[in-house]
Amino acid sequence: MVQYSTTVDRAFTALADPNRRAVLERLGAGSATISELAEPFGMSLTGMRKHIRLLEEAELVTTEKVGRVRRCMLAPYAFEGISTWLQRLDRFAQVVERTKGDR
Amino acid sequence: MVQYSTTVDRAFTALADPNRRAVLERLGAGSATISELAEPFGMSLTGMRKHIRLLEEAELVTTEKVGRVRRCMLAPYAFEGISTWLQRLDRFAQVVERTKGDR
DNA sequence: GCTATAGTGAACCGAGTGGTTCAGTATTCA
DNA sequence: TGAATACTGAACCACTCGGTTCACTATAGC
Numbered sequence: 001m002v003q004y005s006t007t008v009d010r011a012f013t014a015l016a017d018p019n020r021r022a023v024l025e026r027l028g029a030g031s032a033t034i035s036e037l038a039e040p041f042g043m044s045l046t047g048m049r050k051h052i053r054l055l056e057e058a059e060l061v062t063t064e065k066v067g068r069v070r071r072c073m074l075a076p077y078a079f080e081g082i083s084t085w086l087q088r089l090d091r092f093a094q095v096v097e098r099t100k101g102d103r
Numbered sequence: 104m105v106q107y108s109t110t111v112d113r114a115f116t117a118l119a120d121p122n123r124r125a126v127l128e129r130l131g132a133g134s135a136t137i138s139e140l141a142e143p144f145g146m147s148l149t150g151m152r153k154h155i156r157l158l159e160e161a162e163l164v165t166t167e168k169v170g171r172v173r174r175c176m177l178a179p180y181a182f183e184g185i186s187t188w189l190q191r192l193d194r195f196a197q198v199v200e201r202t203k204g205d206r
Numbered sequence: 207g208c209t210a211t212a213g214t215g216a217a218c219c220g221a222g223t224g225g226t227t228c229a230g231t232a233t234t235c236a
Numbered sequence: 237t238g239a240a241t242a243c244t245g246a247a248c249c250a251c252t253c254g255g256t257t258c259a260c261t262a263t264a265g266c
Contacts, residue, residue: 009121016119017224018112021188028195035242045243047225068233068242078196079189085124086182086189092131093181120254137213148213150255171212171263 007059008081014058015082019043020051024060024074031073110162111184117161118185122146123154127163127177134176 014020023037038048052072055061060078064071117123126140141151155175158164163181167174 012115012124013119016116019224021115024192028192033242044226046227046245049244050224065243070243074192074196076196079193083189083193086186089127089131089177090182090186093177093179122254138211147256149215149257152214153254168213171261173213
């Protein structure tokens, strides 16, 4: 891999895993602890923590340790970066669609 | 990994690699052959072909073999699926932002 | 027909990823 | 204080991924 490791870069990497996307969807419904997130996947706490850490680094999730519990929530403006990237490309794709046939 | 392997799933996987994203950006500027795509990356044709195949399977790129040349282009409506997914989550993230503090 | 070009398929390789277990720390609660 | 809970860190493991090389096929052009 090439690894420029911008935030957008990390976000795309984070989104590649279906479990992590499911976590994001879950967090869309409200904040949750590591245990609460791990349980429905039948995953170890350690395993889930790793996913959460990745999502944090990608700035898609923020967490806060309250006592012995870590509360995880969707980051504000989480998808701004990738949305922008995507929209730019999407414009191109639409142009391709309009001019189809004249290559 | 879990692997439901829907198209959206494959699209996210495809987008995780920075080289593949660069290929998409390049194709935004117009169609290109495998050789033309491989060259700027200093990558073997075989290597590039693999990326293109992945992008095809994710329905982000379409290709067409003309003689001995394979022409690659951005797929129409390429980003529809992931855009929809993202927008849904983005709405949640905005809600989080608005209601911040009252957890 | 011969040669150069464009791509393909198979096999292989090193690094990275997703997951585990196990032992430990810090909080909570009776 | 002592036991249970919630998480963490280190070490480990199997598998996937991005890439290569090499031998091959098919087309293009003289």
